[in-house]
Amino acid sequence: MSNKLGNDTDSDVSELDPKELSQALSFDKYAPQLGYAEDPETPLTAETFPSKSGGKPAWLNPETILAAEQVTCENCEQPMSLLLQLYTPEDQPAEAFHRAVYVFCCKKGGCVKQDWTRSFKVFRSQLPRENPYYPPPNESDDEEEEEEEFTPKSFKAPVQCVICGLGGAKACGKCGKTAYCSREHQMADWNMCRHKEFCNKHISEQDQEVIDKLRAARIFTEKEIVSEPEGKGEDLEEEESQAEFFKENNPDEPSSDSKALVLAGDEAEEDTKVDVDDVFLQFQLRIQLYPDQVIRYDRVEYDMPTREPLWVQQNYKPASIPACELCNGPRTFEFQILSTLLNYLGVNHIAADSLDWGSLFVYTCKQNCTLGKEVFAEEVLWKQDFSADGMQLGPKEAAMLRRKNAAKQ
Structure with missing residues (x-):
């Protein structure tokens, strides 16, 4: 299965023009952050608070780190490797001023295929603004204002495995x-x-x-994760810019803002059912706009409404997400790891038991509950694969879904 979603030819989504994509999709004001994998320009050390895939963990709390027995694949009983860590600071509560989420994965694709629930681990770690390891950031607008002198805590650094x-x-x-x-x-x-x-x-x-x-x-190849808000894609933004320019310079010309799709031939026939996975096509249409994205960060914060991940298939969604074991509060969706990340990990895509997934969904404690004496809180991951129905989408099915979407607008 190809992991380059933007170049998938099975569904003919790549042949849709920007106008059709614009009509098929709508964007809300809570745009997710899209993450991209790049070669790091400088070392990704803990004090730089990096977001990255692969490599060794850059531990947020340098005094206490995870041991192999906490991150062991339950299928092969060997230590897992860091798949991803995201630096995700938050304003509330104060303890989450510095915050990081670590995702570990067994490198053996056979283990993930055997029972993926035993081959992934997710941990949350956080520190308040005032902590013994990092100086508080200078939040003053006066660049000449001297920062308070900070002396980091002296401690014996934990011994780390030279491999992972x-x-x-x-x-x-x-x-x-x-x-x-x-x-x-x-x-x-x-x-x-x-x-x-x-x-x-x-x-x-x-x-x-x-x-x-x-x-x-x-271990997995190290890449830096850089992010930007999701938009409508360069093609759609250029189209809208040209339309606005035309309207300003031709005020007497009629303009068409209709979102209705004009279908021709067989596509115009009334069709009440599409025997394909609509969810997969929605996924493809959205990813098409930024095909190089590897992360979609969409955490619910403050008064935001509940967010739904960008599922890759209709079936095999979690019936419920377990409550946080520390505070018994709810866990909510935070981010998903797309299959495009597999292109950057340095894994063998040809082998029959190669590592593969459609999307990985990470759920964390909504309240960022206090960790107390614990440095890490284990969180939850869900895995979806691409459905066989979704991978068989054709142009007629794509047109039908676009038609249904347009009717809703």
């Missing part, structure tokens, strides 16, 4: 210096990342670069 960045509870039995989260990563480093060759020996800068690349290849 989880807690390194194990060490090389020979040198005792190189830390690992598990026997699996210790063996991988010894046999495939040249530690056997260089254990207890001086390592040149050039050799260290090679070793770092070999270790990085054991």
Whole structure:
């Protein structure tokens, strides 16, 4: 299955012109943030509060990190890798001034296909504005105003696995210096990342670069996630701009603001039922506008109405989302990870058991409840795959859905 949604030829959605797309879709004032994967220009360290996919976690709380047993695939019993972390600060409550959500995934596609509920983990972490690790931001408009002197807390940094960045509870039995989260990563480093060759020996800068690349290849490729609000796409914005220009310069010319679709041929026939997954086509129409997006961030905040994810199929939606285990309050949808991210992770798409999904939906505590002495709160993820019906959409089915959408407007 192709993960490049914008180039999908099975549904003929890519052949729709901008006007048809504009008529088929409507946008509300609560536009989601769209995330894109890019090569980082600078190191994505914790103090930069990064949003990123892959690589080692940039722990928000540098004093306490997750251990392998907390992030173990329950199918193969091996440590999972960081799939994504998003820096998502919020104004309320005060404890969530700094906030990060971490998503972990087993790299083995076979495990995800076997039982995906045992191969993903999501954790929320947060810190107040006044915390012992990061200076409070200077919120004054006076650029010359000196920031208050800040001295970060002195603590013994937790030992991290040289492969994945989880807690390194194990060490090389020979040198005792190189830390690992598990026997699996210790063996991988010894046999495939040249530690056997260089254990207890001086390592040149050039050799260290090679070793770092070999270790990085054991986890997902690191990319920075940058975001912008969803709009109507460059083509539609250009069309609207041209229409406005024409109207201003030709005030006597009649203009047509009708949203009705004019159908021709077989498409004009009355059709009361479309035997395809309408939800999938809606998904394709929306993604078409920005085909490179990998994240859709759409969290409910304050007085916003409840938000619905952009589902990829009508069936296999969660009947209910479990309440937060810490406060017993509701969890709400926060963001979804699109299959386009698979193109950036450095995974093998050809293998029969390659990692794959239609979309991953992350739900978190609506109130950002206090973590108390805990540094991490486990949250919930739901996975949808593309339906067979959806992938078989043709031009007539697409036209029928556009017609139904236009009738509602």
